[in-house]
Amino acid sequence: MTDHIALPLSILIPLIIGLFVHMFGDRPNQRDAVSLIGGIVTFIMVGWLLPEVMAGARPSASLFEMLPNVSLAFRVEPLGLMFALIASGLWVLTTLYAIGYMRANGETDQTRFYLFFAIAISSAIGIAFSANLLTLFIFYEALTLSTYPLVAHKGTDEARKGARTYLVILLGTSICFLLPAIIWTYGATGTLDFEPGGIVRGHLPPAFAPLLLALFAFGIGKAALMPFHRWLPAAMVAPTPVSALLHAVAVVKAGVFTMLKVGVYIFGTDYLAETGASVWLVWLAGFTILAASIIAMTKDDLKARLAYSTVSQLSYVTLGMALAVQSGVMGGAMQIAMHALGKITLFMCAGGIYVATHKTKVSELDGLGRRMPFTFAAFAIGALSIIGIPPTGGAWSKFYLMLATLDAHQQVLLIVLMASSLLNVIYLLSIPARAFFLPEAGTALRGFGTLKEAPLLCVLPPCLTAIGTIVLFFHADRIYWLIALIPTAGGHF
Amino acid sequence: MIMTLIDLALILALLATAVMMIRLRNLFAMVMLAGVFSLLSASLFVALDAVDVAFTEAAVGGGISTVLMLGALALTARHEAPIRRNQLVPLGVTIATGAALLYGTADLPLFGDPAAPVHTHVAPYYLATAPKEIGIDNFVTAILASYRGFDTLGETMVVFTAGVAVLFLLRSARRSRGEVSGPRDDAPDARSGKV
Amino acid sequence: MEHHLVLRVVSKLIIPPILLFGLYVQFHGDHGAGGGFQAGVIIAVAFILYGLVFGIPRLLRVLPWRFIRASMAAGVLLYAGTGAASMLMGADYLDYAPFGATPVEGQHLGILLVELGVGITVASVMLAIFIAFAARLPSQIKDEEW
Amino acid sequence: MIAGATAGFIAKHLPVLVVLVPLMAAPACLITGNRHATWAIATLASWTSFALTVALFIRVAGQGPLSYSLGGWAAPFGIEYRADALNAFILPLIAGIASFALPYARGSIGRDVEPRQQNLFYSALLLCLAGLLGVTITGDVFNIFVFLEISSLASYVLVAAGGGRDRRAFKAAFDYLIMGTIGASFFVIGIGFLYMATGTLNIADLAHRLATAPADRTVRMAYGFILVGIGLKLAMMPLHQWLPNAYSYAPPAVTAFLAATATKVSLYVLIRFLYTVFGLDDPFEAQTLKLLVMPLGIIGIFAASTVAIFQNDIRRMFAWSSIAQAGYMLTGIALMTPQGLAASLVNIVNHGLTKGALFMAVGMLTLATGTSRLSDLRGIGRTMPWTMAAILAGGLGLIGVPLTAGFISKWALVSAALDAGQWWLAGAVLLSSLLALGYVWRIVETACFGKADETRVIEPVPLAMVIPAWGLLAVSLYAGVQPALIMEGANAAARSLLPHLTGVGG
Amino acid sequence: MADLIRSIAGHYNYWMFVILMMTGLFIVVSRGNLIKKIAGLNIFQTSVFLFYISMGKVTGGTAPVNTGRAGEVYSNPLPHVLILTAIVVGIATTAVGLALAVRIKESYGSIEEDVIEDMHRTERPA
Incomplete structure (x- = not known):
């Protein structure tokens, strides 16, 4: 049944960790240690699969048949492996960070927090390794449900309201659009397996292809395509580690990852290119990129600004898929990795700032950079990566995406991407700039007083990820060789 | 012909009884009329050759049912309170049902065919x-x-x-456990033993 | 009603014929109108009359509560058991044919048994229901008595 | 030797034994009197009956329909028991739920029924079970009426059993009685019309004779009255008024049992009449289904779910949800395709399992806290995490989240709607899931994030309730991950009713 | 014309029974007194029984008891059997309904629906 023991383990270990976390609920030190060790072990498990996948193997596992021809099954392929690596790797850092953040803020219900955190990671890895749409859908919903308690963590009316929006939009879109899309696909093709080159060719009249794609695109609410993006800013009521991991990495990346999977393995880029089914999506993604950037500029709340930035950045991936050329898929896949690293840096910095100063507004940060140099330096590097400026990893993904717009003969989109980068510069880089170069904001006389950096555990992780973005610039070939294995139009180049 | 006339008379008597029962507010009188209704219908059953049914209807409707109704009245109330509710909706429901039934009878085989x-x-x-x-x-x-x-x-x-x-x-x-007269909040106190 | 001498005398006179009529209806259903159900009702009425005139406690002395309750179940079990007997004799449920030397004889016996079952259950249930209502009246009987 | 003879005996009389076991156990309960012995008899009877229904299902699946002539008289002159792919599929659900409900009742009934009355309670529960089984397996329309009335009378008193704690149960039972009796009378009128048109009461014979004769007004009125009569019993919107009160005030074991079986059996009867007896060849019948029943079903889904969102009482909330779920089943039936029918059948079983488990879990909550009102249960998730987890799992099933039984039902129904080209219906079904999300999430939010009442006293929940509740929940979850058996059964049933086409998922 | 008269003559008693049924049904749905509702239910059901029995009647027939005479015309016994059962079901329902009414009276002090609903309204504040 199972090719490689690491495959089931990488999904199971987080769940087992969750169990232990629950058991150690009244002993915080053991509990947090277990979380951390679990993260490391999971990451190792996922990493264990890497050499084999690079060598061309596709470890798989099948549990049982749910519908004729559709099993609860897993299959590790390059794109999924990359996503799983990112999710599990960043889980380790986020756990480290969360320990610092939760303790510094004296949050309640920490056990519940780590428990559902672990379940969410398990779901994310499940999504990454799904062998078919139904399995993916199951873990997709599991991810939504397991992150709900995290978003509603504070239990205040505001938190519950935000969490409700989160839940209704994510479950609503998935039930009302994604599920019928899956059922339709199953009805038309009799299978839901992810196949290189797609499965709908020959089963779906080309005229219906845009409709089916629309059901998928809007159904994958986690990709935050406008107009179904509202959940993301709403989810910002969550504690920052949640925003960091889930809304920079696990949840949103699960969305765009699913989008890529559907584009590559359900439709197939050839089919999309031939039928032009995704042309409308190119424009919608382009619109989302610009509109979200513009909204981000208007937000004074730091996390809200980052949230809209995420909405915008996610649509880069959707765009990459919708362009239906290999460079687009490459760029999209790379964007998943690069943006994850960059954005988690930003969120962790925002959390660090909150822990140290309890400030949430951009306008309150003037001059703070001199007090918290590491935090803001990390922030600046992360921002560079999001914008796509060398020497950060983000530069590569932006490069491939721009290449893709040319490959697909969509020059207008090239302009959109460039405009968006410009906007990114304005709304992201302005933050460290204000922090370093403007006079201190605090009360006129005493400034920020004796204020210092946040606790070590809140500063170290963002610094590490910031360094990571730079490392990825120089070692992008590692990712490149992995994602080059994704089967797309025209094979490898 | 004579049979038909007897039938008709019985049916009309049944109708009159039923209408009286709608109007009567004295429940004892109504129960008595219900007994009369049963006996009249038993007669009609005889006229329709259903002697067993007639026997049973008389025993049940005229006997047991009346006894039980009287027993229930003794335990509950003797008079019906004035009607407060809207009568139009029930009337509409009834007429619609009746109309459907009348519509359906048109294709029925003729009586006695x-x-x-x-x-x-x-x-x-x-x-x-x-x-x-x-x-x-x-x-x-x-x-x-x-x-x-x-x-x-x-x-x-x-x-x-x-x-x-x-x-x-x-x-x-x-009495039910936990019941008190007058307005009260429900459920929780039922088990607390306060009442 | 204890004081109505006339009523009591008349009742005593009238109850036996009612019971007799009930039994007649029970066992004559094959030929004329009537059967177990009607007989059960009539017999119940006789006892109800007794209860009305002489009071429920006295009725319960004549027919103990346990007996009434057991008859309720016994009648049904007699009916259902008749069917079970047919099954044990190799026929379908409630097929009376194997009960006699000839199928017709079997039918006779079978019908007699099931009608008896109906009669017992109906009489005891009707009586039980009547007693249940009557016992609910204030100043009738106490809970412990039945 | 003896074992072989017994097996042969059981095999020969299987259809009638299914009903007879609980039917004869009921009077035995009355005679026994002792509540423990009564409970043992009742439980044993329901388990035996369940085993028999399973055997019957296997037998019918393997060898095709089974006919049994009661009294040895051949149909249509005598009464026939006829087990086919459809009712052999429904029977195990009924007996199975009873098998869980009886152990559960042992743990919970002490709160509602005084000890010396408990033998009557178990007796009534068995009668209800026997009635429902009898309705399902019989091949005679008047016999349906008789057994429907056994089960109905028993269920009125079972609902009233909640009156020991809350007097509103009496009124609920009375309303149920009035509505149920009107429904039964309508049903009898319908049968009368059918009998006048054909001269027979046997279902197969009726089907045969109706298929060869053109439908006239008589048949159409029969159709109308049976539809309304059964509609009342299954709480089809707008004939649902009796249900919320009945389910809210009945003892928990009763609510779990009735919610999972009674309305499901009525749905079965409806399917039986629509597809076997009437056959829906007449345009009037088909159009009524399409233009009346389906819209009513959809309105029911939306209206009842919306009402559910605004309930403060959890049991009432789920009672309204049951009305909504009946709407899903009705729309599936009204699609008039094998896929639609199979979807409804899958839904009948899956919802029965889920709602049964859900009401059992809510019963545990009510017993422990003494209330089922949401406003009194803030933060209860912290004190009773496992019970709330069970309610959540059941609730996710109502929404139709994957890996739950409800997901399979919804999948089947949406597939059927898409297959029939009813896009809007598929959309409506999915959209309505959001309403289910609405009421389930009200519970989750209140239970998990509300401020807990520090003074709340939690009473221990007896194991006799916990085990059946979790057991049934496990079955429902298993039906969600391994739906093959239920789907195949439903497909076989649907195919047997509409033989010229094939069912869902295959 | 003759057909019409024949049709009316052949159907009028069905119509009458329908009207009776509706009288009973009207009592059930329009009255708030529980005992009266049950009485209405009885009228409704009895009228249904009459309807059934009249379909079993054969013109010139006699009660279905074997007279042994050849060529004797009997009315149809089957509806009689069905209605016997239905009458029993009816009285059973009546008994249970009345028992419920008694319990309602004991716990609410009234058997008027309007009064009971008023109590419910005050019992459960919105």
Whole structure:
């Protein structure tokens, strides 16, 4: 049944960790240690699969048949492996960070927090390794449900309201659009397996292809395509580690990852290119990129600004898929990795700032950079990566995406991407700039007083990820060789 | 012809009784009229050749049912309160149902038509074979106890169920636990033992 | 009602014929109108009359509560058991044919048994229901008595 | 030797034994009197009956329909028991739920029924079970009425059993009785019309004779009255008024049992009449289904779910949800395709399992806290995490989240709607899931994030309740991950009713 | 014309029974007194029984008891059997309904629906 023991383990270990976390609920030190060790072990498990996948193997596992021809099954392929690596790797850092953040803020219900955190990671890895749409859908919903308690963590009316929006939009879109899309696909093709080159060719009249794609695109609410993006800013009521991991990495990346999977393995880029089914999506993604950037500029709340930035950045991936050329898929896949690293840096910095100063507004940060140099330096590097400026990893993904717009003969989109980068510069880089170069904001006389950096555990992780973005610039070939294995139009180049 | 007239008279009497029952607010009088209604319908059953049914209706409607109704009245109330509710909706529902039924009767076989499907399919079998196969004269008993004996088992079970039901309801303590008169908040106090 | 001498005398006179009529209806259903159900009702009415005139406690002395309750079940079990007997004799449920030397004889016996079952259950249930209502009236009987 | 003879005996009389076991156990309960012995008899009877229904299902699946002539009289002159792919599929659900409900009742009934009345309670529960089984397996329309009345009378008193704690149960039972009796009378009128048109009461014979004769007004009125009569019993919007009160005030074991079986059996009867007896060849019948029943079903889904969102009482909330779920089943039936029918059948079983488990879990909550009102249960998730987890799992099933039984039902129904080209219906079904999300999430939010009442006293929940509740929940979850058996059964049933086409998922 | 008269003559008693049924049904749905509702239910059901029995009647027939005479025309016994069962079901329902009414009276002090609903309204504040 199972090719490689690491495959089931990488999904199971987080769940087992969750169990232990629950058991150690009244002993915080053991509990947090277990979380951390679990993260490391999971990451190792996922990493264990890497050499084999690079060598061309596709470890798989099948549990049982749910519908004729559709099993609860897993299959590790390059794109999924990359996503799983990112999710599990960043889980380790986020756990480290969360320990610092939760303790510094004296949050309640920490056990519940780590428990559902672990379940969410398990779901994310499940999504990454799904062998078919139904399995993916199951873990997709599991991810939504397991992150709900995290978003509603504070239990205040505001938190519950935000969490409700989160839940209704994510479950609503998935039930009302994604599920019928899956059922339709199953009805038309009799299978839901992810196949290189797609499965709908020959089963779906080309005229219906845009409709089916629309059901998928809007159904994958986690990709935050406008107009179904509202959940993301709403989810910002969550504690920052949640925003960091889930809304920079696990949840949103699960969305765009699913989008890529559907584009590559359900439709197939050839089919999309031939039928032009995704042309409308190119424009919608382009619109989302610009509109979200513009909204981000208007937000004074730091996390809200980052949230809209995420909405915008996610649509880069959707765009990459919708362009239906290999460079687009490459760029999209790379964007998943690069943006994850960059954005988690930003969120962790925002959390660090909150822990140290309890400030949430951009306008309150003037001059703070001199007090918290590491935090803001990390922030600046992360921002560079999001914008796509060398020497950060983000530069590569932006490069491939721009290449893709040319490959697909969509020059207008090239302009959109460039405009968006410009906007990114304005709304992201302005933050460290204000922090370093403007006079201190605090009360006129005493400034920020004796204020210092946040606790070590809140500063170290963002610094590490910031360094990571730079490392990825120089070692992008590692990712490149992995994602080059994704089967797309025209094979490898 | 005379039979028809008797039928008609009985039916009209039934109607008059029913209408009186709507109007009467004295429940004792209404129960008595209900008994009369049963006896009138029993007479009509006789006129329609259903002697067993008539016998049963008289025993049940005129006897047991009246006794139970009177018993219930003794335990509840003797008069109906003035009507406060809107009568138009019930009237509409009733008229709609009645209209549907009247519409449906138009295609019914004529009353007493020996060629109707009712009389030509299964029934002749009973009439032809019961004397031989069962050997008793009353066709109704033959069908009731043998051909459709399982229905009658069911019927006995219904009676038994009613017995179980009434005993369950009326043998338990007089008042529900936790009940107090007047407005009160529900549920939680029922178990706290405060009441 | 204890004081109505006339009523009591008349009742005593009238109850036996009612019971007799009930039994007649029970066992004559094969030929004329009537059967177990009607007989059960009539017999119940006789006892109800007794209860009305002489009071429920006295009725319960004549027919103990346990007996009424057992008859309720016994009648049904007699009916259902008759069917079970046919099954044990190799026929379908409630097929009376194997009960006699000839199928017709079997039918006679079978019908007699099931009608008896109906009669017992109906009489005891009707009586039980009546007693249940009557016992609910204030100043009738106490809970412990039945 | 003896074992072989017994097996042969059981095999020969299987259809009637299914009903007879609980039917004869009921009077035995009354005689026994002792509540423990009564409970043992009742439980044993329901388990035996369940085993028999399973055997019957296997037998019918393997060898095709089974006919049994009661009294030895051949149909249509005698009464026939006829087990086919459809009712053999429904029967195990009924007996199975009873098998869980009886152990559960042992743990919970002490709160509602005084000890000396408990033998009557178990007796009534068995009668209800026997009635429902009898309705399902019989091949005679009048016999349906008789057994429907056994089960109905028993269920009125079972609902009233809640009156020991809350007097509103009596009124609920009375309303149920009035509505149920009107429904039964309508049903009898319908049967009368059918009998007048054909001269027979046997279902197969009726089907045969109706298929060869053109439908006239008589048949159409029969159709109308049976539809309304059964509609009342299954709480089809707008004939649902009796249900919320009945389910809210009945003892928990009763609510779990009735919610999972009674309305499901009525749905079965409806399917039986629509597809076997009437056959829906007549345009009037088909159009009524399409233009009346389906819209009513959809309105029911939306209206009842919306009402559910605004309930403060959890049991009432789920009672309204049951009305909504009946709407899903009705729309599936009204699609008039094998896929639609199979979807409804899958839904009948899956919802029965889920709602049964859900009401059992809510019963545990009510017993422990003494209330089922949401406003009194803030933060209860912290004190009773496992019970709330069970309610959540059941609730996710109502929404139709994957890996739950409800997901399979919804999948089947949406597939059927898409297959029939009813896009809007598929959309409506999915959209309505959001309403279910609405009420389930009100519970989750209140239970998990509300401020807990520090003074709340939690009473221990007896194991006799916990085990059946979790057991049934496990079955429902298993039906969600391994739906093959239920789907195949439903497909076989649907195919047997509409033989010229094939069912869902295959 | 003759057909019309025949049709009316052949159907009028069905119509009458329908009207009776509706009288009973009207009592059930329009009255708030529980005992009266049950009485209405009885009228409704009895009228249904009459309807059934009249379909079993054969013109010129006699009660279905074997007279042994050849060529004797009997009315259809089957509806009689069905209605016997239905009457029993009816009385069973009546008994249970009345018992419920008694319990309602004991716990609410009234058997008027309007009064009971008023109590419910005050019991459960919105």
